[in-house]
Amino acid sequence: MPSARPAASIRRHLQATSLLAVLAGYVVLLLVNRQLSARLRHERHAAQVQETTRLLQELLPEQTDTIGExxxxxxxxxxxxxxxxxxxxxxxxxxxxxxxxxxxxxxQEFHVGHALVRAADAALKADGMPREFRFNGRTYFTCAMSVRLAGRSYQLRFLQDFTLETEQEQLISLLLVAVAGASALFTSALLRLVIHRGLLPLDLFSATLASISTRSLSTERLSLKGQPAELHPIAYAFNDLLDRLAKAWEHQRTFVNGVSHELRTPITLISGYSRRLLRRAEGLNPEQRQQLELVASEAESMGRLVNDLLEIARDDAGRLQLECSQLDPATLLEELHRRLQDTTNGRLLLQPLPSSYADVCADPERLSQCLTNLVENAIKYSPAPQPIELALSSDADQVVLHVRDQGVGVPAEEREQIFGRFVRGSGSGDTSGHGIGLAVVKTLMERMGGSVVVGDAPGGGADFQLRLPAVLSTPVEERFSRSPSLRRWFSPG
Structure with missing residues (x-):
C-alpha cells in the first residue's frame, strides 16, 4: 500500500505559488518584449521599403533611361x-x-554572385513579404516590391541589417533575466514576511483550540474580534461544534457520576454481606463456598471499577481533591508490601531499598491507589508463581517507584495507548479487565505532578514506573518520626 503523502504547508504553497506567478510574469514580459521588438523591426523595414519605393517611382522617365542612372x-x-x-x-x-x-x-564588393545576395534571394518568398534570416551571425530582413519606371517593370529588392537592434534586444533580455532573478529573491523574502503576518490569525486559532480541554469546553470559544472576514465561517463552525461537544460531555459526565454513586451502595452491601457469609460458612459445601468467594471477589472488583470511574468523573468535573504532602517513598513501599503480601499469595517481593533517596510530595492515599492498581494488573498478566517486584530508585531530579512483573511485557507501539480509557493491550487475551485502571493511574500521577511510564523489566516482562519530582532531602531522624503516620493509609480492608 503506498505511503500517505505528507501534508502540504499553506505557507510554502502560497510562497511557491506567488513566486511562480512573479517568475511567470517576467517570462511573459520577456516574450512580449521579443515579440514587440520583432514587430518594430518588421514595421521599420516595411516603412523604409515603402519610402524607398516611393522615391524611385517619383523619378522622371528621362532620368531613368539608362542603367547607370x-x-x-x-x-x-x-x-x-x-x-x-x-x-x-x-x-x-x-x-x-x-x-x-x-x-x-x-x-563595389556586392555583385550578383555575392554570398549575402544569394542568401537574401534564397530567403525571399514568392509573395515578396519581409522575411528575417541570419547570415554569418548577423540578422537581416529582406523583401521585394514590384515597380514600374519609364514603362519598364522592375522588382525592387531590399536587404537591411538589424544586427545592432537584435544585439540590443538580447542585452535587454539578459537584463530582464537578471532583474527577474533579483526580484524573485526580494519577492520571496517579502512574501515570507507578508504570508507569515497574513496567517497569524490561523496561528491564534490553533493556539486557542490547543488550549481547550474537557474542563473548558463550556467556556472557551473562538473570538471573532479583529479576525479577517474569511475566518468568520470557520470560527462559527468551530464554536457550534464546541457547543455540541460541551453538551455531550456534560451528559456523559453526569451519567457516569450518577451511575457510579448509585452503584456504590449496592456493591458495598453485596461485598459486605458476602464476606460476612464467608466467615459463617461452616455448613457450606466446597462448591457453595467457592461460589460465595466468587461473588465476594467480583463485588470487590466491581467496587474498584466504580471507584475508578468516580475518580475520572471527579477529574473531568475539576472536583478531584488531592492532599499532597512530603512523604518517604520507602516507607510507603514497605507498608504497601506488608498490606498486599497475603492477598498476592507471597508473590509480591520488595527489592532492597537504596541507601540514599529523596522524598516526594504526593497524596499518600492516591499514590497507594496507583501502586495497588499496578500490582493487581501485574498479577493478572504475570503467570503464577512468578514474583511481582516493588523497587525504588532516585536521582537528583526525581524518584521512581517500580512495579515489575515477568509476563509478556508491553510492545513499544502500545506503551502510550494502554494508559487511555477503556484501552487494553494486545497481550491481554482472555484476561479479565475493564481497561480503566491504568487510565486512573495516569490521571492521578499527572495531578500529583508526576507521570507513569512503562518499560522493559531487567528479567523480561513489564516495568511500570511512577515518577515524581524529588524534593529537598530530609534528615534520617525526621524520616522515622514521620513514617508511622503513613500507616493509616494502609489499614486492612
Missing amino acids: LRRHLADLASPSLLVWMVWLEPDRPASAPVILPSGAAF
Whole structure:
C-alpha cells in the first residue's frame, strides 16, 4: 500500500505559488518584449521599403533611361545598413533577368554572385513579404516590391541589417533575466514576511483550540474580534461544534457520576454481606463456598471499577481533591508490601531499598491507589508463581517507584495507548479487565505532578514506573518520626 503523502504547508504553497506567478510574469514580459521588438523591426523595414519605393517611382522617365542612372539613384537610396538593388524583368528574358546593383565604392564588393545576395534571394518568398534570416551571425530582413519606371517593370529588392537592434534586444533580455532573478529573491523574502503576518490569525486559532480541554469546553470559544472576514465561517463552525461537544460531555459526565454513586451502595452491601457469609460458612459445601468467594471477589472488583470511574468523573468535573504532602517513598513501599503480601499469595517481593533517596510530595492515599492498581494488573498478566517486584530508585531530579512483573511485557507501539480509557493491550487475551485502571493511574500521577511510564523489566516482562519530582532531602531522624503516620493509609480492608 503506498505511503500517505505528507501534508502540504499553506505557507510554502502560497510562497511557491506567488513566486511562480512573479517568475511567470517576467517570462511573459520577456516574450512580449521579443515579440514587440520583432514587430518594430518588421514595421521599420516595411516603412523604409515603402519610402524607398516611393522615391524611385517619383523619378522622371528621362532620368531613368539608362542603367547607370538607376545605379546612381540606388546608391543614393542605399546605406551601409540597407542594400537596395533592382531586377529588370525583361519580357523576352524571363529566365535571366538583369540585376542592377548600386554603384559607388561603398557597394563595389556586392555583385550578383555575392554570398549575402544569394542568401537574401534564397530567403525571399514568392509573395515578396519581409522575411528575417541570419547570415554569418548577423540578422537581416529582406523583401521585394514590384515597380514600374519609364514603362519598364522592375522588382525592387531590399536587404537591411538589424544586427545592432537584435544585439540590443538580447542585452535587454539578459537584463530582464537578471532583474527577474533579483526580484524573485526580494519577492520571496517579502512574501515570507507578508504570508507569515497574513496567517497569524490561523496561528491564534490553533493556539486557542490547543488550549481547550474537557474542563473548558463550556467556556472557551473562538473570538471573532479583529479576525479577517474569511475566518468568520470557520470560527462559527468551530464554536457550534464546541457547543455540541460541551453538551455531550456534560451528559456523559453526569451519567457516569450518577451511575457510579448509585452503584456504590449496592456493591458495598453485596461485598459486605458476602464476606460476612464467608466467615459463617461452616455448613457450606466446597462448591457453595467457592461460589460465595466468587461473588465476594467480583463485588470487590466491581467496587474498584466504580471507584475508578468516580475518580475520572471527579477529574473531568475539576472536583478531584488531592492532599499532597512530603512523604518517604520507602516507607510507603514497605507498608504497601506488608498490606498486599497475603492477598498476592507471597508473590509480591520488595527489592532492597537504596541507601540514599529523596522524598516526594504526593497524596499518600492516591499514590497507594496507583501502586495497588499496578500490582493487581501485574498479577493478572504475570503467570503464577512468578514474583511481582516493588523497587525504588532516585536521582537528583526525581524518584521512581517500580512495579515489575515477568509476563509478556508491553510492545513499544502500545506503551502510550494502554494508559487511555477503556484501552487494553494486545497481550491481554482472555484476561479479565475493564481497561480503566491504568487510565486512573495516569490521571492521578499527572495531578500529583508526576507521570507513569512503562518499560522493559531487567528479567523480561513489564516495568511500570511512577515518577515524581524529588524534593529537598530530609534528615534520617525526621524520616522515622514521620513514617508511622503513613500507616493509616494502609489499614486492612
